[in-house]
Amino acid sequence: MRLGHRERALHRILGRIGDLRDANRREAYQQLRRLAGLRYMGELVEEEGKPMFVLEDYLEHDTFGPVLARNLEHERNEGKREGALQLVQRGLAKRFGEVPDSLLQQLSGLTITELEEVNFRVCTANKPEDLLN
Numbered sequence: 001m002r003l004g005h006r007e008r009a010l011h012r013i014l015g016r017i018g019d020l021r022d023a024n025r026r027e028a029y030q031q032l033r034r035l036a037g038l039r040y041m042g043e044l045v046e047e048e049g050k051p052m053f054v055l056e057d058y059l060e061h062d063t064f065g066p067v068l069a070r071n072l073e074h075e076r077n078e079g080k081r082e083g084a085l086q087l088v089q090r091g092l093a094k095r096f097g098e099v100p101d102s103l104l105q106q107l108s109g110l111t112i113t114e115l116e117e118v119n120f121r122v123c124t125a126n127k128p129e130d131l132l133n
Contacts, residue, residue: 006041010048077112084115091122092131103128 017028036045088107092099110118118131125131 006044007048010036010041010044014048081112081115084112084119085110088115088119088122091119092128095122095125096128099128103132106132 013032017025017032020028033042033045036042085107089099089104092103107115107118121131
């Protein structure tokens, strides 16, 4: 951190740390704090780095934690379901060409497990309508 603009350099480093996965982020942040202490920048790192862990602090909260964790899990599952739906739609389009809107609407109401089963049936179905039977 011999750079002329310590704050700017710190923001760049914190930005890179923020892009890491949870476990790696904590470890990298702890290493930065140790190094910053040697450079008399410990307070600055504490001040600038605190917002990075606000969500994690809330997840550990007795009241908010379980609610936030459920919401995060729901969002993850919804993202997985959307991905599975897109995979099925792409497979259908590649195999059968134009897919009827009514079938797409039916598919959008299926669970992840049901969409995975439909995805396997795409390979053996004779027509798009056979997928849901």
